[in-house]
Amino acid sequence: MALVARKSIAAQLLQKSLDRQTALAHARLKLKPKQVESAIVAQVEHTNVVQYNELIKILREYPLNDDNFKCVVDDCLSCVVLLGRNCVPFVNAVLLLDWAHRDDTLVTLYSTFLIGLVTAHTYHCPSVMRCLVKLFQAKGDDWEENGPSPKQVKLWSNIHSIIAQIVAIMPMTSDLLMQIVIESFPYYKAGCYANRSYIHNLIWMSKYLPALREQLMMAIINRMIVMDVNIVEREKISNKAETQFEMDFDDPDEVAESLDYSMLEVLNWLQDERDPILHILCNVFERVVLPTYGIRHVQFLLLYTISINQQCADRVLSNLWSVAAGLQGLGPGALATRRTAASHLAGLLARCVRIPNSRIINYLKSMTEWCHAYITATQESTTATDNLKAHGAFHAICHSVFYLIAFKHHHLFNSKESEY
Template sequence: MRGSVCMCCTVFLRDSNKELECPSLAGRASDRLDPKHNKYEELVRKIRDHGQEIRDEDLSQLLKEARGCISMLNGNFRLFVQVVLILDWTHRSPEVVSEYQGFLLDLCAAHNYYTKHVIDQLITSFKRDSSEWKDGVPSEESVRRFQHIHDAIRQILTIVPMSKDILISQVQSLFPYFKRPAHEHETFIYNILQIIQYLPGERYGFLKMIITQLITLDVHSPRSALEEREPGGNMEVDGIFEMDDVKNPTAHSLDASLNILYRYLRDEASIAGSVNMDKMKPLFNDLVKVFEEVILPTHATQHIQFLVFFILGLKPPLCQVFIRNLWKKVTDPNIPPIIRQAAVCYIASIIARAKYISILTTQTQLTEMATWIHKYISSQDEGSVNMPAVDTRIHGVFYATCQALFYIIAFRYKELVHNTGLSMLQSLNLSKIVTCRLNPLKVCAPVVVSNFAAIARSFQLAYCYTVIERNQRSNLPIVNFDNSASSFNLASVHLDSFFPFDPYLLNRTKKFIEPHYREYTGPKEENVAISKPANDDDDDFLEGHPIAESAAAHFSYSTSPGFLHLHLQ
């Protein structure tokens, strides 16, 4: 060991009220081999085992003396440094807090190899919070303690250039495991969003990190489990929704985390309670970029996509930008078909469900969809007649776009008819679409086909039931010849689709979505009797022609359009 460190520190422990004298943290090498003189190891052990019992004045004195010989705290004294770093200091007196922050700053400045350990402990401290938060709002004590941590991080970022990269890397690696308690998730996310306040240039990266982690929570919170919650099982206590933590702990964590994120988006886009476009636009761009890179390619998420739904509700004119960008993906043949199909599902779902989507935007998008569909039909009619007409692998984007067209009409037909009469819907030439050789009515989700068919018949836009009945009579597997494998394979008849803005099921954060959310009010024909279960609060989309009963028996689909599946009688 090179040199010695003279730290004459006196530490008094409450439990024994006995004075521990440490004339030297490190003596001669021979002294360190003798247990009688091993005062350094004794000090380390005392701090490790009884650190929280050290009085504030003693801890402050220890830190002052450590800072006095900071240059000597090299790797030989790493155990001492480690036990000091794990101390819970944020609840201490202002003097201790100031000395501790100064110790961290001096340590990183003198020995930059300690920077990673320091940042690790600071980030880990974000998870140490036992106080109760009311509706996602931290207590004053929590805010004060977290502020001490952020002050230390800001100072380190100022004096250690490489510390920013270390911080970003360690935040990602220390993100709570998805099965950890909900409060740990919300405190951690709250503090990541606080870091953005002094690292605004890293907002996109941190939002991407948070949303990527929340997707894990989302996919582990299946809709079926949330829909099966017993009525009355979620109680509101002091403004906090207590979900069934036993059955749905992951969903509870997701709900608590999203609550923090919704509040952040709202506050970040506003000045004095009003949405400010100068603040909103860059935030919107960051969120949409994360959506396109992380959410859009992920199959069957249930709630995380509502972040985009929410932020568009803050400034509806941005909807046109969002929809236009998605439509460019749908019509770009260089983009993988699965992404194109997902994009058109998002277009259909947000136009159908968002109250803030204007009827003019709806009309424009329907026209673009119909134009693209007719061009596709024409190109197929001119192509090879030997190619199977119905094949979701080859024509998946076409079928997804047809379903999107039918879905939007089923939701918005009343406004469309009221605004332009039947002229706009008639201009879509729906009859040609439903009778073309590609036969979209056979591939689209039966629940969508059922409702669209009823509307089309009511307004004489197209006659779908003849096609539906013919499809049922010929509902046989389609055989395609796979040249690469020199064998026959069965192709799926049904379109694998999903409806991203199905009804929102998380109780605590539902309040952010409900003001902008459209429930379904579909056609009710005199000859249709619908039998509903006792719990009729769910959105109902399976209203239409009785032919849907037998159609539903033959088709299956990955997720519903967000409505309770009912039996037609």
């Protein structure tokens, strides 16, 4: 045991010695003007590959101080036309440099290089965009009680400035940007801060790229649906396990926390921009949320929407009833969507406090008339069936009627509006 302990101590001392030597080497590193440029020229002309490879190793392994960083970027700017496909490893190393937190002069210099790079070589544009978008994630230390820290906001501002310039110069890159945004979304279990930071920045992006608002909203809602479905499935498994094995699940659910803060970011977005974003959310709801079965939380964004905008309320409720009643002819697989629409309609009518009783009564009247007409048509039909699935929409609308009466009976029967 003593021999093992001595070996362990020796290994620790050796590692500390190596760390000190590495730190000293980093401190002594001093790049000279034109050193980077000469290495690139040598690589392009195939005269000295060793110098080029050593330069890449330095960029990847050595943290650069401001002087060395400026030297590298200055040289890159002077020979940006040479950074074609044969310099991909070098370009990738430069893209991974720590730049966004530096002072304004160096950030501007780096921004100028990136703009020049993608303008001269569009081949590098995906790599540039991907590296910029990956910087949208943050850790818990970068957030304060009311939002991201000022330091983090400044860092993100530098990133957004470059993205805005690239899209302004090359508008066609907006499609590429949207593809990268979707591909780079953090894993839904990556944690609250990673997901919240990313969504915060997508919302930020929508402010200077209004043409991408709806696509960005759709990407955000799609990710929130993934979280929502995961939470619902987890609850089902947990309840089943507790019933069968009397197990307790006391561990905090990070996915639920991520969804909570993601919804908070979207609610703040709705408060900031109101009308244009409200109508976009209605579009996304109809295209993404409505066809999705088995979610419990994301649709509450719609409850907030119809609570603050009468026009959106009219549109959403009318569309839900049209879908539930089968007036849109959705085609194969429409039964589940119709049932979901009926459920959403009943939930919104019951829970939104700003919907007057007269409107609830009108929808109850429409639902009951539809149910009676359905019963009459089914009884008279020669192809009547006892298959419960075939009557799923009817059962869903009946359930909506019972739900509304149970939930709103005090308001309905104690109001003068109910007399007609």
